[in-house]
Each structure stands twice: as structure tokens, then as C-alpha cells.
Amino acid sequence: MSETLRVGIAGVGTVGAAVARLLARQSEALASRTGRKIIVTAFSARDPGKERDADLSGCQFFTDPSALAASPAIDLFVELIGGAEGPARASVETALTHGKSVVTANKALLAAHGVELAALAEQKHAALAFEASVAGGIPIVKTLREGLAGNSIRRVYGILNGTCNYILSRMEREGLSFEQCLSEAQKLGYAEADPTFDIGGFDTAHKLSILASLAFGVKIEPDAIDIEGIERVTLADIEAAAELGFRIKLLGVAQRTADGVEQRVHPTMVRKSTPIAEVMGVLNAVTIDADAVNELTLVGPGAGGDATASAVVADIADIARGVRSAPFGVPAEGLLELVRAPMRRHEGGYYIRLSVPDVPGAFAGIATRMAERGISLESIMQHGGKRGAGREDGAPVGVILITHATSEHLVREALEAIHRDGAVKTPAQVIRIERE
Ligand SMILES: NC(=O)C1=CN([C@@H]2O[C@H](COP(=O)(O)OP(=O)(O)OC[C@H]3O[C@@H](n4cnc5c(N)ncnc54)[C@H](O)[C@@H]3O)[C@@H](O)[C@H]2O)C=CC1
Ligand SMILES: N[C@@H](CC=O)C(=O)O
Numbered sequence: 001m002s003e004t005l006r007v008g009i010a011g012v013g014t015v016g017a018a019v020a021r022l023l024a025r026q027s028e029a030l031a032s033r034t035g036r037k038i039i040v041t042a043f044s045a046r047d048p049g050k051e052r053d054a055d056l057s058g059c060q061f062f063t064d065p066s067a068l069a070a071s072p073a074i075d076l077f078v079e080l081i082g083g084a085e086g087p088a089r090a091s092v093e094t095a096l097t098h099g100k101s102v103v104t105a106n107k108a109l110l111a112a113h114g115v116e117l118a119a120l121a122e123q124k125h126a127a128l129a130f131e132a133s134v135a136g137g138i139p140i141v142k143t144l145r146e147g148l149a150g151n152s153i154r155r156v157y158g159i160l161n162g163t164c165n166y167i168l169s170r171m172e173r174e175g176l177s178f179e180q181c182l183s184e185a186q187k188l189g190y191a192e193a194d195p196t197f198d199i200g201g202f203d204t205a206h207k208l209s210i211l212a213s214l215a216f217g218v219k220i221e222p223d224a225i226d227i228e229g230i231e232r233v234t235l236a237d238i239e240a241a242a243e244l245g246f247r248i249k250l251l252g253v254a255q256r257t258a259d260g261v262e263q264r265v266h267p268t269m270v271r272k273s274t275p276i277a278e279v280m281g282v283l284n285a286v287t288i289d290a291d292a293v294n295e296l297t298l299v300g301p302g303a304g305g306d307a308t309a310s311a312v313v314a315d316i317a318d319i320a321r322g323v324r325s326a327p328f329g330v331p332a333e334g335l336l337e338l339v340r341a342p343m344r345r346h347e348g349g350y351y352i353r354l355s356v357p358d359v360p361g362a363f364a365g366i367a368t369r370m371a372e373r374g375i376s377l378e379s380i381m382q383h384g385g386k387r388g389a390g391r392e393d394g395a396p397v398g399v400i401l402i403t404h405a406t407s408e409h410l411v412r413e414a415l416e417a418i419h420r421d422g423a424v425k426t427p428a429q430v431i432r433i434e435r436e
């Protein structure tokens with residue numbers, strides 16, 4: 001190994017600029033930790049002349065990221081462009097094909113092509129490292145792949161999107177609108193270029209598919225994830241959750257069940273007494289249930305330039321030291337086919353908010369439909385619009401049901417029956433409750 005590791009960065013936005021700054025700031029410490037001098041020698045950006053919060057003077061510039069990836073001027077290619085296809089995919093493939101190691105923060109690319117890229121990296125004896133792709137600065141990839149190698153993992157779940165957690169936290173704490181919170185998350189550099197990926201749950205799903213592969217030794221299957229975003233969560237739900245002792249979080253959950261691997265992303269009620277409920281703002285948290293270690297939770301910043309750069313630089317340091325782990329913990333060809341556990345077999349508690357006409361028998365009808373399917377209720381609460389507060393008799397009131405553990409398909413059937421009965425006109429808001 002030469003004394004110097006020459007790094008090329010493709011994409012100098014929020015994360016790319018932070019990586020260049022961090023490598024410069026920590027250059028001495030990194031040299032003593034890895035035994036090599038790590039320097040950025042080249043970069044690719046859309047606009048070479050743009051003002052950036054990073055000093056890239058003296059670096060060679062490439063218009064085309066794939067030309068950078070193939071260039072003999074670099075030993076290591078760092079992809080920070082984003083996107084599952086286009087220049088990100090092409091340049092990563094080019095770098096690996098040329099036997100160059102790759103560091104990326106791009107979960108969309110890994111979710112779509114991670115297994116084939118890992119196979120290519122293994123074939124070329126190159127590293128493919130992606131700590132920054134899941135939960136930003138939290139070293140969760142290394143924890144699952146190396147720290148917990150002696151465990152059999154039952155469930156991995158957590159808050160995996162900083163933007164959504166920031167939005168939900170600020171809506172709850174400050175009563176701000178969804179739109180205002182999203183716009184602030186964008187200004188802070190947390191959101192994806194297209195924020196639909198964040199709020200629609202897709203970014204969490206990409207990350208979850210990577211975690212499931214690492215935890216269970218299966219192929220990445222983002223299409224085998226049930227996904228719901230946070231768009232339908234209202235201030236009324238957040239307030240009702242608080243009254244009932246819950247908080248709403250967007251969780252990604254992957255767990256082994258008797259039917260296979262259940263992977264789901266959805267707004268979730270977590271009890272306020274649990275550690276995950278305390279994780280606010282841009283922080284992420286990942287909890288792992290495993291046989292030997294039992295339960296482990298890691299909490300830290302999930303988005304933002306510096307936190308993400310911390311993970312990118314850790315991967316660069318590993319590569320400088322000569323570390324070459326199988327990207328997903330086992331050789332790519334040894335990853336198993338994922339057997340998808342159907343969501344209708346999901347077992348858990350439910351929060352159900354219904355708009356019910358305030359007439360005699362309406363509540364009883366709902367309770368009957370639940371009881372017919374053996375669904376027992378932990379609590380039932382009228383929310384908003386008390387009688388005598390200027391409301392007309394019979395006008396709808398919000399009714400919130402919290403169920404004990406039951407099956408998804410029973411809840412769906414009960415709600416269909418309630419709607420068929422005709423009293424409840426608007427669709428129910430259903431939010432799953434995660435057991436701690
Ligand atoms: N911002 C964050 O907190 C985190 C971001 N990530 C991931 O890191 C990657 C980068 O994200 P950000 O820095 O936030 O995005 P960004 O949008 O700030 O930066 C991307 C940069 O790539 C440049 N670019 C686009 N096409 C290019 C091309 N053909 N050639 C060269 N440069 C090109 C853009 O001009 C932009 O400057 C994405 O994959 C994202 O999902 C991962 C963890 C956290
Ligand atoms: N948009 C993502 C960035 C990090 O992965 C998030 O908000 O978590």
C-alpha cells in the first residue's frame with residue numbers, strides 16, 4: 001500500500017462539502033490512525049466554479065463523475081450525488097469495474113442495486129462501504145456486520161429518517177404546520193433532493209432494506225416493504241397520542257416471524273415511557289433485538305452534512321487501513337432469498353380514530369364489530385367536540401380506540417364492517433402501535 005490514499009469526490013453538495021472539510025480538519029489524526037495520508041485529489045460537480053464551503057483548490061476537476069471514477073488520479077471513489085440510477089450508478093459501477101474501492105451515502109442506489117454492486121466489488125477485490133447510507137452518523141452498519149456477528153437477530157427497527165422525525169417533533173412541541181417544518185428541514189440540509197422520498201417513507205424503506213440484509217443475511221428487497229409515509233398524520237393525531245401517553249414516530253421495522261421477514265415503514269405510536277419516544281428532532285435511533293446481546297439501541301444524528309460526513313470518513317479510514325469486509329456481512333452470492341411475511345398477518349396494537357355521529361348506539365355498534373372478531377379494547381376516548389359546546393346533536397365526534405394486540409386482517413375486517421353499517425362515513429385513521 002502506498003503512503004497516500006488519493007480520494008475523488010463526486011457530488012459536492014451538503015455531504016460532499018462536509019466530507020472535504022472533515023478530511024482536511026482531521027488530516028493529522030487520520031494519518032496517525034490509519035498510517036496513511038488521506039488527501040482529496042479530484043472532484044466532480046455540476047458547476048466547478050460554484051462557491052462552496054470547502055476548499056478544493058488544487059484538486060483536479062472532472063465534469064463526468066464516471067471519468068473521475070476511472071481516473072488513475074484517484075485510489076478511492078466517494079459517491080455523494082444521490083439517486084438510484086444515472087450518474088451515481090454509472091460512476092460507482094465504473095469505479096468498481098476498475099478495481100477501485102467505493103464509499104457512498106446513497107441508500108436509494110444500494111436498495112436498488114446493492115447486491116449486484118457488492119458482487120462486483122467482491123469480484124474486483126474492492127471495498128464497497130456505505131455506513132452513511134443508514135441513520136447518518138450512527139455506526140449501525142458496522143454494529144450489525146461486525147459488532148453483532150455472534151448474534152442471531154430477531155428484529156431491527158427504528159427512526160431512520162431525520163427529516164420526518166424533525167417534522168413530527170416540531171409539530172408536536174411547537175404546534176407548527178407540516179409545510180413549515182418540512183421547509184426548515186430542507187434549509188438545514190436534512191431532506192432528500194426530492195422530499196417525497198422522506199415524507200412518503202421511501203427513504204426509510206431504502207434504509208430498512210439495507211438493515212434487513214445485514215441483520216438477516218438476505219437479499220435487499222425494497223419492494224417487499226409495506227410503506228406508509230407521514231403525510232396523513234395530523235395535529236389531531238399528535239395531540240390525541242399525547243393525551244393517551246404516546247408519541248408518533250415514523251418507524252422502519254424488520255422482524256423475523258413464523259411466515260418469513262416482515263418489513264414495514266409507517267407512522268407508529270410508541271409509548272412515551274420508551275427510549276425511542278425521547279428521540280426528537282433530526283436524531284435517529286436503531287434498536288436491535290438479538291439472542292445474545294438481548295436489546296441494543298443506538299441514538300445519534302441521522303442527517304446533516306457533518307454527521308453524515310463522520311460516517312463517510314470512517315469508511316474512508318477503514319479502506320485506508322486495508323479493511324475489505326463483505327459489504328453485507330456474507331459474500332453477495334451467499335445472501336438468501338427474502339421470504340416476505342404478509343402484512344395482513346401482522347400482530348400488534350392499533351390506534352384507530354373514527355368520526356362517529358353522536359347518536360345513541362353508534363359507539364356500541366363499533367364496539368360490537370370489534371368484539372365479533374375478538375379484538376379487545378384497551379381504551380376508548382371521545383376526542384374534540386364535547387356535547388353542549390355549541391355542537392348540534394348527532395354531529396360527528398372523534399372517537400379514538402386503542403386495541404390490545406390483535407391481527408392486522410381482523411382490524412381491517414372490523415373497519416370494513418363498521419363502514420358497511422353506514423354510520424361512519426369518513427375513512428378511519430389507523431396507526432399501528434409498536435411493542436417495546
Ligand atoms: N443530506 C443528508 O443529511 C444525507 C444525505 N445522504 C445521501 O448523500 C447523498 C448526497 O446528499 P446531499 O449532499 O444531501 O445532496 P445535495 O443535493 O446537497 O448534493 C448532491 C450534489 O451532487 C451534485 N450533482 C448532481 N449531479 C451531478 C453530476 N452528474 N456530476 C457531479 N455532481 C452532480 C449536485 O449538484 C449536488 O451539489 C445522497 O445520496 C443522499 O441520499 C445520506 C445521509 C444523510
Ligand atoms: N433525507 C435523509 C437524509 C439522511 O439519510 C433524512 O432526513 O434522514
Ligand code: NA
Nearest residue numbers: 131134136138
Ligand atoms: Na450510519
